[in-house]
Amino acid sequence: MSGHRVAAITRRLLQQFRRDRRTLALLFVAPIVILALLGYLIRGSASVPSVGIVNEDQGPAGAAIAAALARSSGISTSAISAADGESKLKDGSLAAYIVFPSDFSQLAQSGTIAPEVHLEGSQPGTTAPVLQALQAAMVTLVAQIPGAGFHVQPQVSYLYGGQGFDTLDYFGAAFIGLIVFFLVFVVTIVSFLNERSQGTLERLMASPLRRGEIVLGYMLGFSVLALLQSVEVLVFSLAVLKVHNSGNVAVIFGIEALMAIAAVNLGIFLSMFARTEFQAVQFIPLVIVPQFLLSGILFSVSSEPKPLQALSDVLPLTYAVSGLRDVMLKGADLTWSSLQLDVGVVLAFVVVLIAAGTATLRRRIA
Amino acid sequence: MSDLYAVDVEGVSKSFGAVTALDDVTLRVKRGEIYGLLGPNGAGKTTLIRLLVGLVESRAGSVSVLGKRMPDVDVLRHIGYMTQQAALYPGLSVEENVRFFAAINGVEDGVKEALEKVELYQRRGSVVSTLSGGMRQRCSLACAIVHRPQLLLLDEPTVGVDPQLRVQFWEDFRRMAESGTTIIVSSHVMDEAERCQRLGLIQYGKMLAEGTPGEIRSIAGSQNLEDAFLKLAGTGTRS
Numbered sequence: 001m002s003g004h005r006v007a008a009i010t011r012r013l014l015q016q017f018r019r020d021r022r023t024l025a026l027l028f029v030a031p032i033v034i035l036a037l038l039g040y041l042i043r044g045s046a047s048v049p050s051v052g053i054v055n056e057d058q059g060p061a062g063a064a065i066a067a068a069l070a071r072s073s074g075i076s077t078s079a080i081s082a083a084d085g086e087s088k089l090k091d092g093s094l095a096a097y098i099v100f101p102s103d104f105s106q107l108a109q110s111g112t113i114a115p116e117v118h119l120e121g122s123q124p125g126t127t128a129p130v131l132q133a134l135q136a137a138m139v140t141l142v143a144q145i146p147g148a149g150f151h152v153q154p155q156v157s158y159l160y161g162g163q164g165f166d167t168l169d170y171f172g173a174a175f176i177g178l179i180v181f182f183l184v185f186v187v188t189i190v191s192f193l194n195e196r197s198q199g200t201l202e203r204l205m206a207s208p209l210r211r212g213e214i215v216l217g218y219m220l221g222f223s224v225l226a227l228l229q230s231v232e233v234l235v236f237s238l239a240v241l242k243v244h245n246s247g248n249v250a251v252i253f254g255i256e257a258l259m260a261i262a263a264v265n266l267g268i269f270l271s272m273f274a275r276t277e278f279q280a281v282q283f284i285p286l287v288i289v290p291q292f293l294l295s296g297i298l299f300s301v302s303s304e305p306k307p308l309q310a311l312s313d314v315l316p317l318t319y320a321v322s323g324l325r326d327v328m329l330k331g332a333d334l335t336w337s338s339l340q341l342d343v344g345v346v347l348a349f350v351v352v353l354i355a356a357g358t359a360t361l362r363r364r365i366a
Numbered sequence: 367m368s369d370l371y372a373v374d375v376e377g378v379s380k381s382f383g384a385v386t387a388l389d390d391v392t393l394r395v396k397r398g399e400i401y402g403l404l405g406p407n408g409a410g411k412t413t414l415i416r417l418l419v420g421l422v423e424s425r426a427g428s429v430s431v432l433g434k435r436m437p438d439v440d441v442l443r444h445i446g447y448m449t450q451q452a453a454l455y456p457g458l459s460v461e462e463n464v465r466f467f468a469a470i471n472g473v474e475d476g477v478k479e480a481l482e483k484v485e486l487y488q489r490r491g492s493v494v495s496t497l498s499g500g501m502r503q504r505c506s507l508a509c510a511i512v513h514r515p516q517l518l519l520l521d522e523p524t525v526g527v528d529p530q531l532r533v534q535f536w537e538d539f540r541r542m543a544e545s546g547t548t549i550i551v552s553s554h555v556m557d558e559a560e561r562c563q564r565l566g567l568i569q570y571g572k573m574l575a576e577g578t579p580g581e582i583r584s585i586a587g588s589q590n591l592e593d594a595f596l597k598l599a600g601t602g603t604r605s
Contacts, residue, residue, distance in 0.1 A: 198451075198453060198454070198455070199449050199451045199452075199453030200453045200454065200455060202421065202449055203447060203449060203453050203467070203509070204470065205419075205421055206416075206419035206420070206421060206442060206445070207442055207443070207447075207467070207470045207471055208439055208440065208442045208443040208470070208471060208472065209470050210439065
C-alpha cells in the first residue's frame with residue numbers, strides 16, 4: 001500500500017469536484033434546503049385542525065369541556081349547529097365536530113361521560129390531535145367533579161375510513177401516485193440524456209423529424225412502459241397489500257396514467273439542463289424531495305405554513321395525491337368538483353410540460 | 367444559386383462566445399463532387415457541416431443546400447449525415463439501428479444494401495455495444511447512406527477504420543459520387559485528401575485555400591499535400 005498512490009486518487013477526486021460546481025452545490029446546499037423545509041413545515045405549521053362544537057347540553061358539563069377544548073393549543077374550535085356538522089366535514093372546513101347531547105351533564109352525574117365525536121377521517125394527521133385534545137379536556141372535567149368511577153366513553157364515528165383503516169390505507173393512495181411519478185421520471189431523464197450524449201439526438205435533429213414528432217414518439221414509448229407499471233403497482237396495492245379503495249379503479253388508473261405522462265415530459269424537459277447522467281441523477285432530490293414533503297402525502301397541505309401552501313399549490317403531485325385520496329378513501333367519482341379540479345390541474349401540467357419539452361429541444365442542440 | 371451546386375454557402379460567420387468558429391466562409395460544391403474539408407482540430411470543419419444541416423445558425427450570409435435555402439426540414443431527407451462520434455443506439459443491433467434511421471427518413475428498403483456496402487451484413491444481428499470502434503464507424507456510415515441521400519456529409523468518417531476498409535470506403539464514396547451523390551468529407555488524413563476532387567483548407571474558421579489537390583500543391587509550391595497544407599496553414603493568423 002502506497003500513501004502516494006492513495007493520495008493521488010484522493011486528490012484527483014477532490015480536483016474533479018472543484019470543477020463541478022453543481023455537484024458541490026448539491027452536496028452542501030441541498031441538505032440545508034431540505035432540512036430547513038422540513039423544519040419550517042413541522043414547526044412553522046400555521047393552522048391546527050378546526051373542530052366544530054355542538055353544545056346541546058342542558059347542564060354545565062358540556063360548556064366546561066367546550067371551554068377546555070377552546071383553550072387547547074392542538075386544535076381550534078368554533079360553535080356550530082348540529083345541522084351543519086356533516087356538510088362542514090364534507091367540504092373540508094372542519095376536521096371534526098363534537099356533540100354534547102342534551103343529557104350530557106345528567107349522564108356525567110351518573111358516571112358516564114359520552115360526547116359524540118365525528119371525524120372526517122381521511123387525514124391521519126388531524127385525527128390524533130382532536131382525540132388528544134378531547135381526552136385532556138375530559139380529564140379536566142373529571143378532576144372538577146367529586147367522586148370516582150367515571151366511564152369515559154366518547155362515541156367516535158368517521159365520515160371516511162375509521163377504525164378499520166391502518167396507516168397503509170392512508171398512505172397507500174398517495175404512494176401509488178408517487179412511485180409511478182418518481183420511477184418514470186428517472187428512466188426518462190436518463191434515457192433522453194443518453195440520446196444527447198451518445199450523439200444520436202444530433203442525428204435526429206439533422207433528419208426530417210420534427211421536434212414534436214420526437215417528443216411525441218418518446219412520450220408514447222415511455223407511456224407504454226409507464227402504463228404497464230401503473231397497472232402492476234395498482235394490482236399489487238389493491239390485491240396483495242389490500243390497500244383500501246372505495247372508488248372506481250379506472251379513475252385511479254386514469255390519474256396514475258396522467259402522472260406518468262407528466263413525469264415523461266418533465267424528464268425530457270429537465271434533461272436539457274444536464275450534461276451528464278451524473279448531473280441528471282442530481283435532479284432527483286431537487287425534483288422529488290420537495291414534492292414528497294409538500295404534496296400533502298405526510299402533512300396535509302392545509303396545515304402547512306401559508307408560504308409553503310403557495311408552493312404546494314403549484315406542484316403536480318399535490319393534485320394527484322389529493323385526487324387519489326379522494327377516490328380511494330372517500331369514494332369520489334368524476335362528478336365531484338374537487339376531483340374534477342385535481343384531474344384538470346394534472347392535465348394542465350401535462351400540456352405545459354409537453355410544450356416546455358418541445359420548445360427547448362432545438363436550443364440545446366445548436 | 368443555380369442548380370449546379372449541391373451546396374452554396376456565401377459569407378457565413380459563427381461564433382460561440384468569444385471563439386470564432388467560422389469567419390466569412392464561402393463554399394460551393396458541385397453536384398456529384400467529392401469535396402474534402404481539411405484542417406486541424408477546432409478549425410471549424412464540424413461547425414461548417416452542422417451549418418449545412420441547420421444545427422447551427424449563421425450570423426451572416428446565406429446557406430443553400432440542394433437548391434433550397436436552409437433551414438428547410440424537407441431538404442434534410444435528401445441529406446445523409448455521419449457525425450464524428452459514431453452516434454448509434456448501443457442497445458440495438460446493427461440492423462435495428464440502420465432500420466431506425468431508414469424509417470425516420472421515410473424509407474423502408476435499402477437496409478440490406480447499406481449493410482452489405484459496409485460489410486456488416488453478416489454481423490447485422492450483433493448488438494452495437496459489443497462491436498469494435500471500426501465496426502461502429504461502419505454501422506454509422508450505413509445509417510447515413512441507407513436512405514440514398516443526394517448529399518452525404520461525412521465528419522471524419524474513417525477514424526478508427528483499418529487501412530483495408532478505408533480503401534474500400536473511398537472506393538464506395540467514388541462510386542456514389544459517380545452515380546450523382548455529392549459528398550463533403552472532413553478529414554485531416556492527407557492520403558484521403560488526395561482522393562477528393564476538390565479541397566478546402568480551413569483554419570481558425572477561415573477558408574485559406576481552395577482547389578484540386580494539384581492546385582493546392584502548386585499554390586503552396588510543394589511536392590506533396592502534407593507539406594502544402596503545413597505551409598498554407600502557417601500563413602493563417604491566430605486570432
